[in-house]
Amino acid sequence: MPEIDPCLSSPCGNGGDCSSSNAVYLCTCPDTHEGTNCETAKTGCSSNTGCPTRESCNSDTNMCECSGNSVRNANGVCRVPRRTLSLSIVIVEFQSTTDFQAIVNNPTSVASMDVRQRLTIIIFAIYRTRYGPIFIGVVIRGFSLGSLEVDADLMFDEPESPTTIQPPTAVEAAQEFTESLGNGNSTGEFVLVPSRTTVTDIDECSSSTLNDCSSYAECTNTEGSFTCACQEGFIDTTPAPDSGRQCEDMNECSDASICAQSATCSNSFGSYSCSCLAGFTGDGRTCTSVGSAGLSDGVLAGIIIGSVVIIFLIFFLFVALFIRMRQMMSHDRRLGRSISRLAPLDREREAMPFGNGNGYYGDGYPMADYPSNMELGHMRKPGYSNGVYTTETTYNEGFVRPYMAPSGKIESVPVHDQYY
Numbered sequence: 001m002p003e004i005d006p007c008l009s010s011p012c013g014n015g016g017d018c019s020s021s022n023a024v025y026l027c028t029c030p031d032t033h034e035g036t037n038c039e040t041a042k043t044g045c046s047s048n049t050g051c052p053t054r055e056s057c058n059s060d061t062n063m064c065e066c067s068g069n070s071v072r073n074a075n076g077v078c079r080v081p082r083r084t085l086s087l088s089i090v091i092v093e094f095q096s097t098t099d100f101q102a103i104v105n106n107p108t109s110v111a112s113m114d115v116r117q118r119l120t121i122i123i124f125a126i127y128r129t130r131y132g133p134i135f136i137g138v139v140i141r142g143f144s145l146g147s148l149e150v151d152a153d154l155m156f157d158e159p160e161s162p163t164t165i166q167p168p169t170a171v172e173a174a175q176e177f178t179e180s181l182g183n184g185n186s187t188g189e190f191v192l193v194p195s196r197t198t199v200t201d202i203d204e205c206s207s208s209t210l211n212d213c214s215s216y217a218e219c220t221n222t223e224g225s226f227t228c229a230c231q232e233g234f235i236d237t238t239p240a241p242d243s244g245r246q247c248e249d250m251n252e253c254s255d256a257s258i259c260a261q262s263a264t265c266s267n268s269f270g271s272y273s274c275s276c277l278a279g280f281t282g283d284g285r286t287c288t289s290v291g292s293a294g295l296s297d298g299v300l301a302g303i304i305i306g307s308v309v310i311i312f313l314i315f316f317l318f319v320a321l322f323i324r325m326r327q328m329m330s331h332d333r334r335l336g337r338s339i340s341r342l343a344p345l346d347r348e349r350e351a352m353p354f355g356n357g358n359g360y361y362g363d364g365y366p367m368a369d370y371p372s373n374m375e376l377g378h379m380r381k382p383g384y385s386n387g388v389y390t391t392e393t394t395y396n397e398g399f400v401r402p403y404m405a406p407s408g409k410i411e412s413v414p415v416h417d418q419y420y
Contacts, residue, residue: 043062
């Protein structure tokens with residue numbers, strides 16, 4: 001059954017020219033229109049400010065066109081392809097012509113432009129038939145001798161969802177091309193060398209014209225594609241799968257903990273800085289008080305708090321000690337008043353031993369002012385014998401000690417060589 005030429009139905013509107021191959025057509029649109037069927041009117045402009053994103057104003061036509069490496073997809077939007085592969089083929093014959101010197105040497109000649117257009121139609125038909133609207137175009141980059149070596153870029157858009165058909169890998173794209181020849185070496189117009197047909201990945205990150213990452217994003221090349229990630233200090237404002245296309249400055253100073261408490265934070269485009277306050281030194285993230293022997297803010301705070309706690313403890317201990325001393329003094333006064341009622345000794349009588357020789361009394365014997373608390377604690381109730389008040393202890397039954405109370409004071413005769 002003969003193949004029906006799709007151009008017979010005049011699919012190209014608004015004065016577009018139709019070309020076909022293998023039941024696939026390609027419209028060449030006038031300067032005023034674009035799209036698969038030349039259905040979209042280009043935006044008029046007088047400067048770049050009048051064009052949509054990724055478009056620039058053509059000063060010759062005063063029309064907005066896709067700029068850089070962007071291509072208008074099936075939705076009429078200019079965008080950088082999400083996957084770009086490099087196709088290289090070798091042609092040994094084109095429409096019975098084997099002399100390609102003029103085509104290579106004069107790329108603007110009619111012959112060269114004719115080969116370029118026919119190759120574009122054939123390659124477009126091969127991949128649009130298999131991948132549909134996600135295949136958005138082919139660009140013939142140039143020719144070189146060696147028969148005729150052709151370098152072209154195959155451009156694919158992002159699929160609508162993970163479940164729909166996905167762009168091919170380099171291996172898959174090469175396989176698609178060779179299989180389209182029916183395992184032969186001819187397209188009907190071209191005779192190729194199948195073994196020299198190659199498809200390789202293009203490093204889109206090697207040039208800013210091959211990717212649409214933000215100027216403040218890092219580009220990472222992947223198999224047949226690339227990814228963008230905003231640099232540190234910037235916030236990504238574009239959702240996936242277009243991440244890293246718009247990066248806005250991040251205000252790091254909104255985080256109160258990013259600098260030390262004794263520092264100020266200053267935001268700058270894509271960064272920030274911390275500066276210690278007057279009286280402090282450091283990098284701003286850690287600040288040390290001048291003269292603090294290199295102690296950090298946290299250590300200094302701990303020292304201050306610990307010092308306050310110690311001062312309060314000393315104060316409370318002082319108060320407790322003061323109260324205890326008051327209690328002891330009050331006890332001593334009460335005990336002194338009780339003992340002061342004892343009868344006085346006669347100072348004019350000579351001290352003489354009595355009893356078993358372990359006690360003494362008499363006049364002129366040295367007297368102590370007051371007995372100690374310990375001595376008072378060991379005393380028994382005084383007794384009276386031979387004109388002398390005495391007390392006994394449990395440590396030595398024969399031991400006695402005289403006491404007297406002249407003028408309200410308690411005095412005692414020192415003991416001999418026994419002590420309790």
